[in-house]
Amino acid sequence: MPMGKPKLIRITTVPLSLEKLLEGQLAYMSQYYELIAVSSDKDRLERYGKHEGVRTFPLELTRRITPWKDLKAVYRLYRFLKKERPQIVHTHTPKAGIVGMMASYFAGIPFRLHTVAGLPLLESTGIKRQLLNFIEWLTYVFATHVYPNSHGLKEIILDSGFTSDKKLKVLGPGSSNGIDTSYFSKAQYDLTSINEIKARYYIPLDDFIFIFVGRIVKDKGINELVSAFNRLQRIHPHSTLLLIGDYESDIDPISPHSLDQIINHPKIINTGFKQDVRPYLAISDVLVHPSYREGFPNVLLQGGAMELPLIVTDINGSNEIVKHGENGLICPKKDEDSLFNAMCTIIEDKTLLSELQANARPSITGNYERRLLFNAIHQEYEHLLKNL
Numbered sequence: 001m002p003m004g005k006p007k008l009i010r011i012t013t014v015p016l017s018l019e020k021l022l023e024g025q026l027a028y029m030s031q032y033y034e035l036i037a038v039s040s041d042k043d044r045l046e047r048y049g050k051h052e053g054v055r056t057f058p059l060e061l062t063r064r065i066t067p068w069k070d071l072k073a074v075y076r077l078y079r080f081l082k083k084e085r086p087q088i089v090h091t092h093t094p095k096a097g098i099v100g101m102m103a104s105y106f107a108g109i110p111f112r113l114h115t116v117a118g119l120p121l122l123e124s125t126g127i128k129r130q131l132l133n134f135i136e137w138l139t140y141v142f143a144t145h146v147y148p149n150s151h152g153l154k155e156i157i158l159d160s161g162f163t164s165d166k167k168l169k170v171l172g173p174g175s176s177n178g179i180d181t182s183y184f185s186k187a188q189y190d191l192t193s194i195n196e197i198k199a200r201y202y203i204p205l206d207d208f209i210f211i212f213v214g215r216i217v218k219d220k221g222i223n224e225l226v227s228a229f230n231r232l233q234r235i236h237p238h239s240t241l242l243l244i245g246d247y248e249s250d251i252d253p254i255s256p257h258s259l260d261q262i263i264n265h266p267k268i269i270n271t272g273f274k275q276d277v278r279p280y281l282a283i284s285d286v287l288v289h290p291s292y293r294e295g296f297p298n299v300l301l302q303g304g305a306m307e308l309p310l311i312v313t314d315i316n317g318s319n320e321i322v323k324h325g326e327n328g329l330i331c332p333k334k335d336e337d338s339l340f341n342a343m344c345t346i347i348e349d350k351t352l353l354s355e356l357q358a359n360a361r362p363s364i365t366g367n368y369e370r371r372l373l374f375n376a377i378h379q380e381y382e383h384l385l386k387n388l
Contacts, residue, residue, distance in 0.1 A: 006385055007086035008033035011077075011100040013061045013093040015044040018052075021092065021117065021298065022177055027052040028374050033381070036084065038077070039096070061095050063251065065131070070095070074103045081107035087385060088113060092176065094120060098135050101142035111384050114143040116153055117176050117295030118317075123219055137162050145384070149296040150174040152316020171376045174320055175296045178373035181365045184305035189282040197283045201269050203240050208347050211284035211308070213244040213277050213299045214291075216262070216270065217252035221290030221313060221333065226258040226268065228340035233267050236347055243270040244280050281306040285353075286346055292333050294318055304328075304364040309356035311342050327356055327363040 010026055012018050018026065018037055029035055035054045039045045042058035049056035057080055059073055081089065081103055090113040091100035097114045104112040121132035140146050140163035147169055148154040154168050172178075195205055203209065210229065214220050222243075229241040243262065247253070254262075262268050274280065277299075281287070287303035287310050294317040300310055301321065310328030312318035313335075322328040329346060331338035346353055 005032065005034045006088070006381075007036070007084060008381070009036045009038060009057075009081070009084070009086045009089045011038040011059075011089065011091045011096045013040065013063055013095040015039045015041050015048050017093055018045075018048055024180070024370065025177055025374060025377070026054050029378065029381075030054050032378060033088075036086070038080075038100070059099075061099060063093075063095055065128075070099055073099045074106075077103035078107050081109060087111060087388060088381060090115070092117060094132075094135070094139075097139045098142075101139050105142040110144075110388060112142060112144045113147065114139060114145075115147045115149060115176055116157065117149045118293060119153070119156065119295075120219075120293070122156070122293045133160070133162075136160075140167060143167070145169065147171055149176045150294075150317040150320055152320060153295055156316060169380075171380060172373050173367050174317070175298070175301065175368055175373055177298060178368050178370035179298065179301040179305055179364065180370045181305045181361075181368075184278060184281075184302050186282055186307045186361075189279070193279075194283050197279050201242075201271070203242075203269070203283070204238065206238055207267075208236065208239045208286075209242055209284040210239065210286050210288050210311075210343065211242045211244065211280060211303075212288050213280070213303070214289070214297075215252075216243060216245050216247045216254060218254050219252050219292045221292060221339075222254045223258045224334065224336040224339050225288060225290050226254075226261045226265075227336050228343055229268065230261060230265065231340050232343050232347070233265075235344070237267075239267065239347065241265075241268045242280060242284060243268065244272075244274050244277055245270075246273045277302065278306065281308060284308060286311060286343075288339075288343065289313070289318060290331075290333070290339050291315060291318065296320070301364050301368050304360045307357055307360045309346060309353065309360055311339070311346065313339075321363075321368075323363070325352075325356075327359045329356075 037054050038057045038059050040061045045056045088111040089104040089109050091097045092115045101112050146167050287308045289312045296317040310322050312322050313333035314330050324330045329342045331342045
């Protein structure tokens with residue numbers, strides 16, 4: 001192995017994934033490795049690099065199926081890798097995975113790692129599903145190691161026949177990044193600051209607040225959430241639904257009816273994307289995450305650390321973080337009635353609510369502290385590099 005720090009390249013499709021899904025991780029790893037971050041959106045990527053103290057390389061990537069652009073990206077990345085000659089290339093997100101693993105394979109990179117943090121293909125059908133299945137399989141062919149970020153996701157990969165068990169490994173208890181529980185702590189917010197935030201959005205001080213944090217898209221269960229809340233609000237008028245996130249109408253739009261409800265319902269508030277979600281978690285009573293598919297959702301770790309009970313769907317990742325009746329409630333996915341009943345139960349059963357609140361933060365701090373996961377990833381790199 002060459003003298004000095006080993007060289008590590010981390011790749012995502014868009015810089016937002018570096019900023020949020022891998023927050024703080026590249027800065028931590030740069031203590032041990034010469035690190036380069038690769039992603040699209042040159043200006044935003046460069047800002048990220050300066051903030052984290054790492055080198056960057058812009059690469060044009062899209063989240064859509066764009067074969068010719070993708071092949072150009074593979075070639076450009078291949079040339080970059082041949083020049084840099086890293087020991088490890090580690091990719092995240094589907095498009096970065098296939099482009100990064102293919103280019104790394106042809107460039108002869110010894111360790112080609114891909115983290116799987118969810119499978120968008122699970123909600124696809126027909127020819128599109130067949131194509132996405134093939135791309136997923138091919139990504140794992142080019143990779144030397146594949147890291148599902150939940151045990152449930154590992155089982156889905158095996159059941160789908162994408163690769164063999166010997167290539168797969170879940171690091172620690174799951175998650176791609178863990179959570180800084182000192183940062184996500186409700187102790188930083190007193191009653192005065194909480195009331196000020198509520199007043200800013202004209203939320204009555206005694207309202208019961210359900211919060212959703214994430215992309216406002218169909219696959220996150222927004223259609224079911226809006227409909228369930230609309231029904232609940234007629235029974236419990238002192239309730240508010242707070243949505244923290246942006247629409248992605250060009251990729252996965254919600255129904256026109258749901259969009260109309262979000263815009264016009266007086267007790268549904270959409271703030272748009274927020275860099276810091278802690279103030280909004282601090283004013284809320286319950287986090288609802290009725291997603292159709294996940295890897296290992298960070299927002300559940302954040303909400304739990306902020307002492308919020310969690311209402312989730314029975315999917316991998318979510319059902320590993322939430323224990324039904326202990327730190328939250330689990331209901332079937334795409335089931336509006338079950339979601340409505342869970343929301344009613346948690347707002348009406350004060351004893352249950354108190355128990356879930358008491359268990360919420362300990363369930364996260366005991367398992368998903370960020371430094372533990374960072375160390376697990378670092379140790380995995382070191383284990384691989386010993387074989388060079």
